[in-house]
Amino acid sequence: xxxxxxxxxxxxxxxxxxxxxxxxxxxxxxxxxxxxxxxxxxxxxxxxxxxxxxxxxxxxxxxxxxxxxxxxxxxxxxxxxxxxxxxxxxxxxxxxxxxxxxxxxxxxxxxxxxxxxxxxxxxxxxxxxxxxxxxxxxxxxxxxxxxxxxxxxxxxxxxxxxxxxxxxxxxxxxxxxxxxxxxxxxxxxxxxxxxxxxxxxxxxxxxxxxxxxxxxxxxxxxxxxxxxxxxxxxxxxxxxxxxxxxxxxxxxxxxxxxxxxxxxxxxxxxxxxxxxxxxxxxxxxxxxxxxxxxxxxxxxxxxxxxxxxxxxxxxxxxxxxxxxxxxxxxxxxxxxxxxxxxxxxxxxxxxxxxxxxxxxxxxxxxxxxxxxxxxxxxxxxxxxxxxxxxxxxxxxxxxxxxxxxxxxxxxxxxxxxxxxxxx
Amino acid sequence: xxxxxxxxxxxxxxxxxxxxxxxxxxxxxxxxxxxxxxxxxxxxxxxxxxxxxxxxxxxxxxxxxxxxxxxxxxxxxxxxxxxxxxxxxxxxxxxxxxxxxxxxxxxxxxxxxxxxxxxxxxxxxxxxxxxxxxxxxxxxxxxxxxxxxxxxxxxxxxxxxxxxxxxxxxxxxxxxxxxxxxxxxxxxxxxxxxxxxxxxxxxxxxxxxxxxxxxxxxxxxxxxxxxxxxxxxxxxxxxxxxxxxxxxxxxxxxxxxxxxxxxxxxxxxxxxxxxxxxxxxxxxxxxxxxxxxxxxxxxxxxxxxxxxxxxxxxxxxxxxxxxxxxxxxxxxxxxxxxxxxxxxxxxxxxxxxxxxxxxxxxxxxxxxxxxxxxxxxxxxxxxxxxxxxxxxxxxxxxxxxxxxxxxxxxxxxxxxxxxxxxx
Numbered sequence: 001x002x003x004x005x006x007x008x009x010x011x012x013x014x015x016x017x018x019x020x021x022x023x024x025x026x027x028x029x030x031x032x033x034x035x036x037x038x039x040x041x042x043x044x045x046x047x048x049x050x051x052x053x054x055x056x057x058x059x060x061x062x063x064x065x066x067x068x069x070x071x072x073x074x075x076x077x078x079x080x081x082x083x084x085x086x087x088x089x090x091x092x093x094x095x096x097x098x099x100x101x102x103x104x105x106x107x108x109x110x111x112x113x114x115x116x117x118x119x120x121x122x123x124x125x126x127x128x129x130x131x132x133x134x135x136x137x138x139x140x141x142x143x144x145x146x147x148x149x150x151x152x153x154x155x156x157x158x159x160x161x162x163x164x165x166x167x168x169x170x171x172x173x174x175x176x177x178x179x180x181x182x183x184x185x186x187x188x189x190x191x192x193x194x195x196x197x198x199x200x201x202x203x204x205x206x207x208x209x210x211x212x213x214x215x216x217x218x219x220x221x222x223x224x225x226x227x228x229x230x231x232x233x234x235x236x237x238x239x240x241x242x243x244x245x246x247x248x249x250x251x252x253x254x255x256x257x258x259x260x261x262x263x264x265x266x267x268x269x270x271x272x273x274x275x276x277x278x279x280x281x282x283x284x285x286x287x288x289x290x291x292x293x294x295x296x297x298x299x300x301x302x303x304x305x306x307x308x309x310x311x312x313x314x315x316x317x318x319x320x321x322x323x324x325x326x327x328x329x330x331x332x333x334x335x336x337x338x339x340x341x342x343x344x345x346x347x348x349x350x351x352x353x354x355x356x357x358x359x360x361x362x363x364x365x366x367x368x369x370x371x372x373x374x375x376x377x378x379x380x381x382x383x384x385x386x387x388x389x390x391x392x393x394x395x396x397x398x399x400x401x402x403x404x405x406x407x408x409x410x411x412x413x414x415x416x417x418x419x420x421x422x423x
Numbered sequence: 424x425x426x427x428x429x430x431x432x433x434x435x436x437x438x439x440x441x442x443x444x445x446x447x448x449x450x451x452x453x454x455x456x457x458x459x460x461x462x463x464x465x466x467x468x469x470x471x472x473x474x475x476x477x478x479x480x481x482x483x484x485x486x487x488x489x490x491x492x493x494x495x496x497x498x499x500x501x502x503x504x505x506x507x508x509x510x511x512x513x514x515x516x517x518x519x520x521x522x523x524x525x526x527x528x529x530x531x532x533x534x535x536x537x538x539x540x541x542x543x544x545x546x547x548x549x550x551x552x553x554x555x556x557x558x559x560x561x562x563x564x565x566x567x568x569x570x571x572x573x574x575x576x577x578x579x580x581x582x583x584x585x586x587x588x589x590x591x592x593x594x595x596x597x598x599x600x601x602x603x604x605x606x607x608x609x610x611x612x613x614x615x616x617x618x619x620x621x622x623x624x625x626x627x628x629x630x631x632x633x634x635x636x637x638x639x640x641x642x643x644x645x646x647x648x649x650x651x652x653x654x655x656x657x658x659x660x661x662x663x664x665x666x667x668x669x670x671x672x673x674x675x676x677x678x679x680x681x682x683x684x685x686x687x688x689x690x691x692x693x694x695x696x697x698x699x700x701x702x703x704x705x706x707x708x709x710x711x712x713x714x715x716x717x718x719x720x721x722x723x724x725x726x727x728x729x730x731x732x733x734x735x736x737x738x739x740x741x742x743x744x745x746x747x748x749x750x751x752x753x754x755x756x757x758x759x760x761x762x763x764x765x766x767x768x769x770x771x772x773x774x775x776x777x778x779x780x781x782x783x784x785x786x787x788x789x790x791x792x793x794x795x796x797x798x799x800x801x802x803x804x805x806x807x808x809x810x811x812x813x814x815x816x817x818x819x820x821x822x823x824x825x826x827x828x829x830x831x832x833x834x835x836x837x838x839x840x841x842x843x844x845x846x
Contacts, residue, residue, distance in 0.1 A: 173724055175497070401590070
């Protein structure tokens with residue numbers, strides 16, 4: 001039997017982090033170890049792809065086994081992630097060439113990129129330029145996005161835990177408001193993430209099963225915001241139930257596509273930076289109805305909430321990391337592992353894969369039949385889809401009352417190139 | 424032996440609810456059951472004291488045993504709470520007389536009032552007017568306030584769970600920001616509760632042990648806000664650590680006592696309704712330094728977060744409920760059970776009690792030696808005090824991925840009075 005060519009591997013985290021992206025890293029690491037005939041060293045980009053461009057690589061195998069195991073229960077990006085979108089090949093070929101230069105210098109033959117739609121596009125381009133430059137590299141994307149908006153996969157690791165978090169927050173805050181509504185707050189607004197797709201907002205809907213139970217109103221990005229209809233519904237809820245709990249997506253927008261809360265700033269990807277739709281909506285209610293209100297903005301708390309991660313989500317995050325390595329060592333290139341739902345009750349799933357070109361830069365929105373006719377709630381079909389993803393608990397270990405999350409040492413690989421690359 | 428006089432008991436929840444106030448209710452209920460020679464029926468005020476004034480009493484013993492046990496892990500006020508402050512005896516004697524009228528009609532001889540400083544004042548007045556009107560009633564306050572600002576007790580049930588929540592959120596969001604700071608958010612602001620006392624904000628300090636670990640800055644109500652000093656510290660943190668995590672109390676105020684974020688509205692107690700200091704502080708940073716920022720406002724999420732309650736807090740909440748009944752049946756009147764710290768390492772505590780007059784309307788602020796010299800952090804003494812209160816986990820049971828919190832049936836006791844009492 002021919003001895004396989006042994007190459008080093010590169011792993012990077014990309015875009016907004018999640019409660020379980022490190023579980024994917026753990027899946028990559030533990031599986032790469034098992035394929036030591038094909039994969040020599042495993043390097044992680046410090047701060048994601050930026051680490052590759054600047055030749056700042058972390059020597060993953062020099063971390064202690066306890067820390068590597070701890071990644072499975074540690075939120076956020078342990079190796080550092082980046083909001084750094086590589087431009088198109090034509091616009092900035094130099095960046096791709098630099099990547100190949102660094103990979104060549106460190107004998108890297110595997111590229112694992114853990115991110116969302118934008119990142120799958122980058123992974124695809126790296127595979128293309130590598131081939132074009134005579135340095136073929138096996139590129140496998142690893143899905144990660146709390147927004148759950150990647151196509152061709154039943155769900156995205158990171159989403160199930162946010163779904164669980166948002167559903168729990170809605171249930172808990174709902175009980176709080178219910179218990180005091182007679183003499184105090186009548187309207188509570190929870191702002192959640194989800195720039196263009198309402199998956200996270202929809203998850204709030206898991207909190208209640210009857211019309212009387214919170215949330216009474218969900219504002220989706222998929223449904224054009226109608227101020228009068230919204231205000232009428234709030235009034236009806238306060239009349240019928242004594243209070244009203246609203247879950248609003250940061251991506252809630254008017255019919256013309258303008259976000260309710262457009263902060264006017266843009267991030268590195270050119271996306272508008274949002275925030276503040278929660279207080280905005282709450283104020284709207286007070287101005288018209290005069291109800292006492294409270295609002296919460298979960299922001300990073302929702303995507304970092306590893307303390308209440310979904311067990312299913314953790315398992316799937318690990319599984320896609322593991323699958324990425326298994327695909328790569330088999331020589332499958334330019335793909336992304338996917339999650340395939342085999343059955344809903346009981347919930348069963350398996351791992352498949354799809355070509356990167358099929359997922360790059362595409363967004364999966366909430367299907368119309370997941371939203372109730374009035375546009376303010378989720379349907380039974382949506383609940384059936386969402387519920388298993390938030391299933392099971394996967395508590396981290398605790399020390400002195402707090403989760404004992406790990407931090408890597410982050411030992412750098414010795415640089416081999418003489419050139420710097422300004423970011 | 425003389426047979427004790429058997430009387431019914433009244434229990435009410437008052438003011439802002441917490442993750443563990445129902446655990447206190449559970450302690451009252453299970454202990455009252457054991458003293459059936461002295462306590463006949465147990466009635467709860469629907470929506471707190473409002474239920475007593477309107478003769479809307481819940482027949483607690485008609486709830487199923489499973490629901491009553493479930494109170495121990497259910498957040499918020501299961502019987503309904505109220506922001507309804509009884510005025511002084513001279514200003515509104517009618518309210519107190521109505522209470523006594525309702526108590527007399529239902530043969531109520533025990534008054535258990537579960538709340539904060541204001542509520543202890545109410546409990547004291549009820550005991551006084553009862554005696555003055557020839558209807559003596561044994562009044563015992565049960566401490567509850569997430570603000571931890573009651574004097575003469577080591578801590579207040581409700582606080583330990585918020586402390587744990589805020590510390591965990593700070594640690595989790597801190598990891599999130601750290602992992603992306605190089606190319607994305609540099610400053611993260613978490614707004615927490617605590618109108619006049621910085622206990623909750625201080626708990627954020629448990630998240631880190633070194634100056635490099637979040638939170639890098641805590642803004643306490645006890646320390647006059649100095650804009651320039653704050654902005655300089657933010658800049659220093661971003662320079663030294665690459666990012667800066669700020670925990671700001673809703674009660675943060677300027678030297679003249681004006682809150683940073685004064686929404687201009689007042690609640691039923693005449694307190695200014697706050698909210699929005701998080702975004703305000705974040706904007707301040709951006710305007711001067713231009714850093715990309717994010718902010719979260721935990722609002723009710725923090726005090727309803729039973730999913731991550733402190734085990735110590737749950738135990739103490741139950742214990743003060745239990746002690747209240749035990750004191751009452753011994754005839755001890757106009758007192759509040761307290762928590763006495765016997766040792767910190769290992770943490771040991773026991774229950775004592777104090778006269779209501781000693782705690783009514785008094786506020787315990789963070790002592791100066793709990794705040795670091797620069798005014799932005801907690802001292803080792805503060806950490807020693809806080810850490811045990813957030814200790815241990817007390818997870819609720821789950822069903823379909825969500826906590827299986829209970830809801831009472833709330834069967835009303837048949838009214839005996841012909842008169843209504845407008846609220």
